[in-house]
Amino acid sequence: MSTFKQNVCEAIGNTPIVKLNRVTAGIESEIYVKLDYMNPGGSVKDRIGKYIVEKAIERGDLKPGGTIIEGTSGNTGVGLAMYAAIYGYKTIFVLPDKQSIEKINNLRAFGAKVIVTPTNVEPDDPRSYYSVSRRLAETTPNSFYANQYYNLDNQDAHFHSTGPEIFEQTEGNFDVFLCGVGTGGTISGTGKYLKSVMPNVKIVGVDPVGSILEPFFRTKKIVEAHSYVIEGIGEDIFPGNLDFSIIDDMVVVEDKESFLMTRALLTKEGLYAGGSSGSAVVGAIKYAQKLKEPKRILVLLPDSGNRYTGKIYNDDWMRDNGYWDNSFNATIREVLSALDKGSLPAVKLMKEYNVSQIPVYRGSKLIGMVSESKLLRPLFESQISLNDNITIGLENNFILVDSNDLLEKVANALLNKTTVLVTTGEDVTAILTDIDILNYMATHRPF
Template identity: 40%
Template sequence: MTAVHESVLDAIGGTPLFRLARLGAGIAAPVYAKAEFLNIGGSVKDRAALSMILAAERDGLLEPGGTIVEATSGNTGIGLAIVGRQRGYRVIAGVSDRSAPEKSDILRAYGAEVVLATTAVPREDPAHLFNVARRLAEEVPGAWLANQYDNLANPDAHVRTTGPEIWEQTGGRVTHFVAGVGTGGTVTGTGGYLKQASGGAVTVVGADPESSSYGGGDGSPWFVESIGHFLHPGTIEDRRPQAYRSEVVDSFERIPDRESLLTARRLAREEGILAGPSSGTAVAAALRVARRLGPDDLVVVLLPDSGRSYLSKVHSDTWMREWGFLEEPGETAVRAALEAADPLVAVPADATVGEAVEALRAAPGGVAPVALARAARPFGVSATELMGSVSREALTAALAEGAAKPDDPLGALVGPALPTVGVGQSVAEARAALAGRAAGGGHPAVLVLVDGRVAGVLSGEAFAD
């Protein structure tokens, strides 16, 4: 019989498991996906949102007619908007400017007010998303900051609902649970419950972006939203969320962006599951785990959200090509030019003018990207951490004219960032990027992206007929 609910809030939870028969073909251990995108708001965060609001009401932190404020990559804000508006609250969502634009549109559709802010600055910076949200909560009368990262009602939602559901759905046969780690609430609550229910027999695996510091990466940016732990080089104190208990996670699988994004696309094409990129990370990790297991094991992987929020990103061929994640057969011209190019030279943002001139002696075309110090390593810097470009010609002229000295900081002489082209794009697109689309366009070179990171610098000569 089809369920009948008195409110959409009653439809939060109770999501099904789907066996990944095609992606898991040839693997002895069965892999089942927990379809959290079937929650009413389209993500696992509906559970945490309901739990946090009910707890705040019980504790007297959220009173009738009050305002809910939260910093979010999108999904928690959507859950808070649905639950909050149903219960008569105003909702203000501070959203990361790196989040897919669809999420802000969805938030507004549910009646939330959206404030965009950056996360690409040190945590202590007043402009950081978390500080913007905290400031709003202090300034708005009757406001309550949900603070999903440190709110223990977040993992408690999964102790009470997600964990017991998986245990019951598998008849207690689950041996491995795989989930991404963002706030840590889902993996802590669900994993903790499954460990307790199984007497410690269930293994909990964190699926993490390769550069996330949770699993041992350097904390530099990645392209999968809503999971991982980013660490800006300028951050003074690296705080882990209180909702995350590291002792629950037995091990991590570190998944590169390309593997995550292509796995998310495979889920749609092969399993009929339109899920987001973090689901790709989790499934890629689950398949790795399952390949090491036998037929008596059973893997459950949690799919956090719907791919409908990422149609402009991971599920867009254009976006995937522009960032160098997708290469169609036959479209190899930019790839060929990259392979024939000189090695990439990147100049750290904290270099002196003299150091930059020396580095530029080996730079293709005498021009190089300027990157945060952490990212200035040979053959690959994070495209999201580029600060601009610098040319040997400009620096030499500044030194000759006395406008700069060798020991001066480079910062004042950094020019605009070079345009980018994905390794899977065509020569025509590369030429268009070189020509420039803005008034007075024309650039000395383009940066070539492979898997979202700069892999080379190419001048117009590389694309000459």
């Protein structure tokens, strides 16, 4: 065992860089993603958790047995909690109530004390998560306030780890570094390092609609903040760790496109990342679309998808909040008036023959059935699309019987909701349904 780590904190960093292939179809620029969700605590924030605490210990700000306090959207908490678990510190975390329950449970599982504060209050409100964490730090004996918004060790962590790591992995062979902006630590620290070794690199930030950061970058005016759902990026304050002078451009993204891209990263690229990763990739594509010539863009994906199983990766939550991009955003009137218009070939056939299921052939070979009821749910949940080949919606739950067979042969099949296809010679000539049997029984009563 020559390659083991002394403890899990030594496993932070050296995250892989992967090229995107399918979600970038039609984009001339190449987009690469750095999977910082593969850090042991599941996010980029492991890097700052470790660095901030080590610096605090070095300066004597955190003493043995002390308590680490932080206002965190969850990920920094995990980074700090991991360090605290190894070295025996206590932790108290303050989270705004829009954060996912997975993040809150995760921190509690580390043994941390978690205090949840309201999201929709002004930053200087005594209930805000900035105010509560500051107050706790002032009143808890032997405590250290990590303060990722204003403690410059946050951006220094990225200057000393993320930046050099990216340069080493790529040998500087890219044109643009792009990431979401929350505290600003990632973009400022990584950006500062990259600019020191690659003078021509462009540093691009991604900000959600509703945040005050991009409007300020663009117009130098402070706008009113509005709420948005995406977690971890965008601000209603100007964090001390955000150095606008490092940033060359900023792109804005919406909740919906971020969440849809997060899901597409999983279904099209196999990348199980969090919502702000979807934002970052949407931002990279928007940026790429503005470019006059193709570039190589490196995007940092901050956290893992397993923190969002109750939200972005929950179909009901996506649907209930109007994030699924499908044709079900129509009114009932629109649905009814579409009845006479063009339709899918399979649906057209069902309508024409007034049946709810039809057999599907490849050449002369019967390969399955499609039915109204089984097509609806996957279409509704966007698991299949209207342009997919019909074979995707095939069911194999059917039996073939000859028209001369006895009815009792199909009784079990019908009771088990298996479709009964009636053949005459080689051809399927009918589908026998429950209603056919009921009709027969009603008209052939033995009295």
